[in-house]
Amino acid sequence: xxxxxxxxxPDDYVRETTRDIQKVPRxxxxxxxxxxxxREYTRALNATKLExxxxxxxxxxxxxxxxxxxxxxxxxxxxxxxxxxxxxxxxKVWNLPKRECMRTVQAHEGFVRGMCSxxxxxxFFTVGDDKTIKQxxxxxxxxxxxxxxxxxILGKAVFTGIDHHHREGTFATCGQxxxxxxxxxxxxxxxxSWGVDSFSSVRYNPVETELLASCAxxxxxxxxxxxxxxxxxxVIMQLRSNTLCWNPMEAYYFTCAxxxxxxxxxxxxxxxxxxxxxxxxxxxVLDVDYSPTGREFVSASFDKTVRIFQKDKxxxxxxxxxxxxxxxxxxxxxxxxxxxxxxxxEMNIRLWKxxxxxxxxxxxxxxxxxxxxxKKLIEKFQHHPQVRRIARHRHLPRDVLKQKREQREMxxxxxxxxxxxxxxxKPGSVPLLTEKEKHVVAVVE
Numbered sequence: 001x002x003x004x005x006x007x008x009x010p011d012d013y014v015r016e017t018t019r020d021i022q023k024v025p026r027x028x029x030x031x032x033x034x035x036x037x038x039r040e041y042t043r044a045l046n047a048t049k050l051e052x053x054x055x056x057x058x059x060x061x062x063x064x065x066x067x068x069x070x071x072x073x074x075x076x077x078x079x080x081x082x083x084x085x086x087x088x089x090x091x092k093v094w095n096l097p098k099r100e101c102m103r104t105v106q107a108h109e110g111f112v113r114g115m116c117s118x119x120x121x122x123x124f125f126t127v128g129d130d131k132t133i134k135q136x137x138x139x140x141x142x143x144x145x146x147x148x149x150x151x152x153i154l155g156k157a158v159f160t161g162i163d164h165h166h167r168e169g170t171f172a173t174c175g176q177x178x179x180x181x182x183x184x185x186x187x188x189x190x191x192x193s194w195g196v197d198s199f200s201s202v203r204y205n206p207v208e209t210e211l212l213a214s215c216a217x218x219x220x221x222x223x224x225x226x227x228x229x230x231x232x233x234x235v236i237m238q239l240r241s242n243t244l245c246w247n248p249m250e251a252y253y254f255t256c257a258x259x260x261x262x263x264x265x266x267x268x269x270x271x272x273x274x275x276x277x278x279x280x281x282x283x284x285v286l287d288v289d290y291s292p293t294g295r296e297f298v299s300a301s302f303d304k305t306v307r308i309f310q311k312d313k314x315x316x317x318x319x320x321x322x323x324x325x326x327x328x329x330x331x332x333x334x335x336x337x338x339x340x341x342x343x344x345x346e347m348n349i350r351l352w353k354x355x356x357x358x359x360x361x362x363x364x365x366x367x368x369x370x371x372x373x374x375k376k377l378i379e380k381f382q383h384h385p386q387v388r389r390i391a392r393h394r395h396l397p398r399d400v401l402k403q404k405r406e407q408r409e410m411x412x413x414x415x416x417x418x419x420x421x422x423x424x425x426k427p428g429s430v431p432l433l434t435e436k437e438k439h440v441v442a443v444v445e
Contacts, residue, residue, distance in 0.1 A: 044381040047374035048390045055356035057320055059339065062094055062349040064101045069343025070112050072330045075138075077121030079336050084349055085112030089128060091136075096339075096351065103140045105147055108132065114162040116171065123150060127159035127173060135183070153186050161201045161243075166209045170226075174199035178214050180226055192224055194231050194444075201243040207251035211268075215241040219441070221256055223268060234444040235271040237264070242286050247311065249294030255311075257285035261407075263299055264439060265311065271443045278309045280316045282403035291333045291354070298340050298354075300328035303400055306342050306352065319394050320352050 013023050030036065067088035075081035082094045089108035092101050108128025117124045117138075126134050134149040141147055157176045164171040169183040176198055179188035196216040205211035210226045219240045223232045237258065244256040253275065255265045263278040263285055283303035290297045296317075298308050304325055307316035326345035333340055333354065340352040353360070363371070381387045396404070 040377060041381055041384070043374075044377035044384075044387055045390070047377050048387050051357045051374075051378070052390060052393070054359075057318075057353045057356040058322065059351040059353055059360075060099050062099060062101070062351070063347065064092060064104075065090065065347045065349075068345040068347060069329055069349060071115050072332045072341055072343045072349065073115040073117055073124065074332055074335060075121055076117040076119055079334065081138075082332075082341060082349075083115055083117070083124060084343060085115050085126060086347070087111050089130075091115070091126060093138075093140075094349070099351075105136060107134060107136070107149075113158070113160050114173075116162050116164045118164055119166050119168075125162055125164065125171060127162045129158055131155045131158055133159060133162070133173060133181070151183075153181070160199060161214075163202050163204050163212070165204055166206050168209075172202050172204065172212055174202040174214050178202055178212075178222075178224065190226065190229075192222075192231050194220075194222055194234060196220070196222075200240075203244055203246055203254075205246045205251060205254075206248045207246075211251075213244055213246070213254055215244055215256060220444075221266070233268070233271060235266065236441040236444065238439055238441060242284065243288060245288045245290050245297065247294045248290055248292060253311070255288055255290070255297055257288040257299060259284045260439075261285065261301075262439075263288060263297075263309065272440060274439060276312055277314060277439065278316070279314055280307055280309075280319070281305070282400050282407060286328065287330045289331055289333045292335055292337050296354075298331050298333050300331035300342055302327045303403070304328060304344075304397070305400060306331055306340065308340070308354070318356060319396065320356075321397055321400075322350070324348075325350065 013025070015022065065084070065086045067086045069084055070087050071085045073083045075083070080096050082096055083091060084094065085091050085107070089106060089110055089112055091105045091107045091112060093103040095102050107126045108130050110129030112126055112128050114127045115124060121138060123135050123138055126136065131154060133153040133155065135151040136149050155175070159173045159175045161174045162171060171181050173179050173181065178192040178199055180190040182189050196218050198217045199214045200217065202212060202214040212224050212226065214222050216222055217240065218236070219238065220234045220236045221241055221244060222234045225232055239259040241256040241258050244254050247253040252267050252269055253265060254268070255263055257263050261281045261283060264274040265276040265278065267275050281299065281301040281303055283301050285299050285301050287300040288297055294311065296308055296310050298306060300306055304321060304327060306320040306328055308318040309316050324346060328342050328344045330343040331340065338354055340354055342350050342352065378387065378391070382391065
C-alpha cells in the first residue's frame with residue numbers, strides 16, 4: 001500500500017535573514033517555457049549593447065618624461081612596478097597603483113634603445129646610442145647618494161635591443177651582431193651573424209629558454225639556439241619586421257610586427273607559411289606583446305592606435321585611440337592580464353583596461369554571476385546579425401577610416417587582377433601563390 005506524504009522543508013522557501021532575496025520555486029522543464037530562446041536572445045542583445053555603453057578602456061596617464069617614450073619594461077616580480085625609457089636617455093621607474101614616478105635615472109646620452117629586467121627582479125639593464133650596456137640596481141640609492149650603475153660595458157657599435165635569460169645570469173643584445181653576454185664578463189661569450197648589416201630586436205623564448213629570435217635589416221627573422229655555434233634558421237619576408245614576441249604558453253609560436261601594416265604568427269617547425277596574418281592596422285606596426293595567458297596579444301602602430309588581437313584571428317577584437325595620442329612606439333601587457341600600457345611620441349604612458357567594459361574593483365557574488373551569465377549569453381548568440389553588428393562596431397579616427405577604405409579598394413583591385421590572370425593563364429603554367437604564401441620570400445636553413 002502506497003501512502004503519499006507531503007514533505008516541506010523550510011530551508012527551501014524561508015529566508016535566513018530579511019536581507020536575503022525571496023526564494024522562488026522554478027520548474028525548468030523546457031515544455032513549460034516555450035519562449036525561453038527568444039527571451040535569452042533579447043537578454044543577449046541588451047547585454048551586448050550595455051557592454052558597448054560601458055566600454056571605457058582608458059584608466060590613467062603617466063606623464064613626466066620630457067621626450068618620446070622609446071621602450072616600456074615590466075618588472076619580472078612586481079605587478080605594481082613599470083620601467084620606461086625615453087628618447088633623451090632618461091629612465092623612469094613608476095608605481096602603477098599610486099600613478100607616480102618613484103625614481104628618475106639619466107641612463108644614456110641619446111636614445112634609450114632597449115631595456116630589460118633581470119629574472120629575479122633585483123636589477124635592470126639598459127642600452128643606448130652611446131654604445132654602452134648599463135646595469136642598474138632596482139632599489140633607489142639612499143638619500144644624498146649619487147645614482148651610479150652597478151656595471152657598465154662599452155661596446156664597439158650601437159646596441160639596438162636587449163633581453164635577459166629567464167632563468168640564468170646571461171643576456172642577449174643586438175646591433176651589428178647578436179651577442180650573448182655573461183653578467184660577470186665585459187666581453188660577449190658568443191656572437192651570431194648571418195651576413196646581415198644590423199638587427200633591431202632580440203627576444204628569448206620564455207618556455208624553451210635556450211631559444212631566441214631576432215629581427216634583421218634584410219627583412220629576415222633569424223632563430224638561434226644558445227647551445228649552438230651558428231644560427232638555426234632564417235625566414236625572409238617581403239618587408240622588414242620591427243620586433244617580435246614569443247607566445248608565453250606555446251613555445252613553438254611567435255608573432256612579429258611588420259612594416260607592411262600586418263602582424264604574422266609563425267610556427268618555428270613550419271616557417272614557410274605564417275600560421276595567421278593579423279590585419280587591421282593602416283600603418284607600420286612598431287611593437288607587440290603577448291598576454292600572460294598566450295591567447296591574445298596587443299600591438300602598437302604608427303597609425304596612432306593600439307589594437308588587441310586573438311592569437312588565431314585575423315582581425316582585432318578591440319582598438320584604442322585618443323585625440324592626443326600620437327605614434328605609439330611601445331606597448332606591454334601587464335602580468336595580471338588586466339591592463340595594457342602604451343608609450344607614445346607625445347611623452348605619455350597610458351594605462352588601458354585589457355577588457356574595455358570590465359568593472360574595476362571588488363565585485364559582489366551577484367555581480368560576478370550576472371557578468372558570467374551575460375558573457376555566456378553573448379557567446380551563445382555571437383553569430384546572430386544584430387548581436388555581431390553591435391559587438392563589432394568601433395568608432396575610428398577619420399584618418400584611419402579613410403586609409404582603411406583606400407586599402408580595401410587596393411586589395412579588391414589586386415584580387416580582380418589575379419582573377420583575370422588566372423582566367424587567361426595557360427594550363428600547366430606556374431600556379432599563383434596563396435594569400436599567406438605571398439608574405440614569405442624564402443626560408444634559409
